[in-house]
Amino acid sequence: MLLRYVIKQLLMPPGGLLLLLLLAWCWRRRWPRLALGCLAVGLLGLWGLSLPVVVQHAAQALETEPALLPQAWPGLKDRAQAIVVLGAGRERGDPAFGGEDQATGVALQRMRYAARLARASGLPLLTSGGLHYGSPPSEAWIMARSLQEDFNLAVRWQEGESRTTWENAVYSARLLKAEGITRVVVVTQAWHMPRARWCFEQAGLEVVSAPMGFLGVDNARPLGGWLPEGKALWQNGQLLNEMIGAVGYRVFY
Incomplete structure (x- = not known):
């Protein structure tokens, strides 16, 4: 690695x-x-x-997957059985949090969106993400702790072995299929969503895409974004x- x-x-x-x-x-x-x-x-x-x-x-x-609009959130319980949040790295030893590792800003965006979906739909959560460069804790554990402490939402499953999007899908599918779950909402960045969806479908799961963090919108920068x-x-x-x-x-x- x-x-x-x-x-x-x-x-x-x-x-x-x-x-x-x-x-x-x-x-x-x-x-x-x-x-x-x-x-x-x-x-x-x-x-x-x-x-x-x-x-x-x-x-x-x-960003080819359309956004999951708020009016569709309550109906997710009829289309899926769980929400899977994909990890996005971690920040090492933040002194502001007593030296504990924290989720990255990208991962925090994913958790915030997943929290809204979970509250609207009542679906259980799975966090997926392994060890960052082989050192504990796992991204899944960090996200689960943050969802509990910062969003007051319990995470039912933690998949803490994966190192790639492919492994996110394979190892998450293994956990979920053991409990008879085959339909999931996958939360990740909009630009990452097509590959993530493909991986989870290859792992034998039906996927409801929940892309967020779209970058293909108007950049709203001076001079149209032509300044570096x-x-x-x-x-x-x-x-x-x-x-x-x-x-x-x-x-x-």
């Missing part, structure tokens, strides 16, 4: 683009044209991926990772 993490960070933005800039510097005398090409791709890539307008249009290509910003670079990295994952999953699984 460590090797996989290192390779991924070196190849995905901004790592891969910074490597191109480094190569441009190293090759500037020996292969000046190649160095110029690396410089151009690296700089243009960093600029393009830092634009909110690129986030907006890239997200629109991924750090947040957009991170978001575009997530979207690019999802595009690669969407293709890779259908090849390897």
Whole structure:
């Protein structure tokens, strides 16, 4: 897992683009044209991926599942038997919480939405997410604790073994099928929802999609989002990772 993490960070933005800039510097005398090409791709890539307008249009290509509108929430109990919330990493040892690990902001968004769905429908909750780089506690446990303490909602199941979206689906299905549950609401980011839905369906579950955190809406930035910003670079990295994952999953699984 460590090797996989290192390779991924070196190849995905901004790592891969910074490597191109480094190569441009190293090759500037020996292969000046190649160095110029690396410089151009690296700089243009960093600029393009830092634009909110690129986030907006890239997200629109991924966010193909429609939103689950509030008027449909109470009727979920007739369409599904449980709500599955997918993990999204954790933050290590926050002093503000006594040094305890916390869910990331993305995971917190998912929990907040899942809490609303659970209250409206009365469906039980399952949190799914394994150990972050092999160190406890699991993402599932952190989310379950937060849902209990911050949203006053008990989590019935915790799936704390998974490391990927595929494993989220496989291990969650194993827990749920043991209790005769085959129809689930899956909560995750809108750009992640198509791949998540596919994984859960491959695991033998019927899925009601509950996408949230849409990025393909009007970015509301000055000049239409054509000014670079750090947040957009991170978001575009997530979207690019999802595009690669969407293709890779259908090849390897």
